[in-house]
Amino acid sequence: MxxxxxxxxxxxxxxxxxxxxxxxxxxxxxxxxxxxxxxxxxxxxxxxxxxxxxxxxxxxxxxxxxxxxxxxxxxxxxxxxxxxxxxxxxxxxxxxxxxxxxxxxxxxxxxxxxxxxxxVFAFGISEAGNDLVLFGSDTDAAPQPDGSYAFTGTKIFTSLAPVWTQLGLHGLDTTSPDGPKMVYTFVPRSEEDAGRIVTRDDWNTLGMRATQSRTTQLRGAVASADRVVRRIPPGPNPDPIVFGIFSVFEILLASVYTGIARRALDVAVETVGTRRSKKTGLTYSQDPDIRWRIADMALAYDALPPQLATLSRDIDILVDHGPRWFSLLSGVKHRAVTMAKAVVDDAILVAGGSSYFAGSELSRLYRDVLAGMFHPSDPESAHSTVATAWLGPVAG
Structure with a gap:
């Protein structure tokens, strides 16, 4: 490699x-x-x-x-x-x-x-109704005399649920003298912890079904002292673990949805090259309206790979965008998922009625791409972050 x-x-x-x-x-x-x-x-x-x-x-x-x-x-x-x-x-x-x-x-x-x-590491950050995401947690992190922590709470969207061996998570320590503190750590999956880490078999979704991102209940799950990697104040924080999680998470999410868009565009191109109009006798690739729509899809898709390349390389070579980083990262994720959904929508239209059948690849891409809007940063959070970057915080 x-x-x-x-x-x-x-x-x-x-x-x-x-x-x-x-x-x-x-x-x-x-x-x-x-x-x-x-x-x-x-x-x-x-x-x-x-x-x-x-x-x-x-x-x-x-x-x-x-x-x-x-x-x-x-x-x-x-x-x-x-x-x-x-x-x-x-x-x-x-x-x-x-x-x-x-x-x-x-x-x-x-x-x-x-x-x-x-x-195999899984991501145990998401919690139902917790729009603070990295800046707060409803999971209780209880300090133990030996420096370990016991975590009690519920994590949602735990991808890799059937196979993970280590769960990276966060919780809130409200009892230590220097608290409250956000605690970032890793807990192992083992037979001894079976009663303290419970994975619900509750993943039955519209799309992205193979992720098996099931709910994980923590009932005093213990992370040893040597796996407690960060204790930081809740709320916005310059700690490198916050930047690290946010940057890698947003870039890789945007990458997945950009890949979905590319596949939808490729399938659309292949399909219009073989579908033939009864009216003209020509393939749909010669229809001016279809050509315009394919071009529009390509124009939208082509913008994302260069953005991902630039931002990811900047992270690799330690470019310092300062406070702009969060708006740049949330922005590229938002653009990727909205672009991908628009491209898949258009691919469905140019492919015709066959794409409406459940067995169609485009049908599956249509369902899968919908998940993009639910990952952080969601549209509201992305717009708030970018507005603050350009206009400053809301007065008051």
């Missing part, structure tokens, strides 16, 4: 060759229909070194940066969006570990070592 410091272009097909993508694409429909987790996809990704993409070569990883992983996630999402979204959550934590290490903070080295060893 190519090092992120190497100046020759990175080729995502070196990690995800066409034959592998085609296997993912064939399985995706079945996992969507059956509402099952893609264990076979995960096995193939593990064999391809995907779990350790961000780990440095000296640890046995691929040594890639966010710019290269963004390209890989765009490519994977063209074949199996739900698989890409699921593995995103593992890549978020490993990407955060790399981003912190690049900035001189080695507290998450064990995450990179664990990824090389085969650990």
């Amino acid at each position: 190519t090092s992120p410091d190497h100046r020759s272009p990175f080729d995502p097909a070196s990690v995800l060759p066409d034959a592998l993508l085609e296997r993912f694409r064939k399985r995706a429909a079945q996992h969507d229909s059956d509402n099952t987790f893609p264990h076979d996809d995960l096995a193939d990704l593990r064999d391809a070194g995907y779990l350790a993409l961000f780990a440095p070569t000296e640890l046995g990883g691929a040594g890639l940066g966010l710019a290269e992983v963004s390209l890989l996630q765009q490519r994977l999402a063209t074949a199996a969006p739900a698989t890409a979204l699921a593995i995103n959550m593992h890549l978020v934590w490993t990407g955060v570990a790399k981003a912190l290490a690049d900035r001189g903070v080695d507290d998450l080295r064990f995450v990179l070592e664990g990824a090389v060893a085969g650990e």
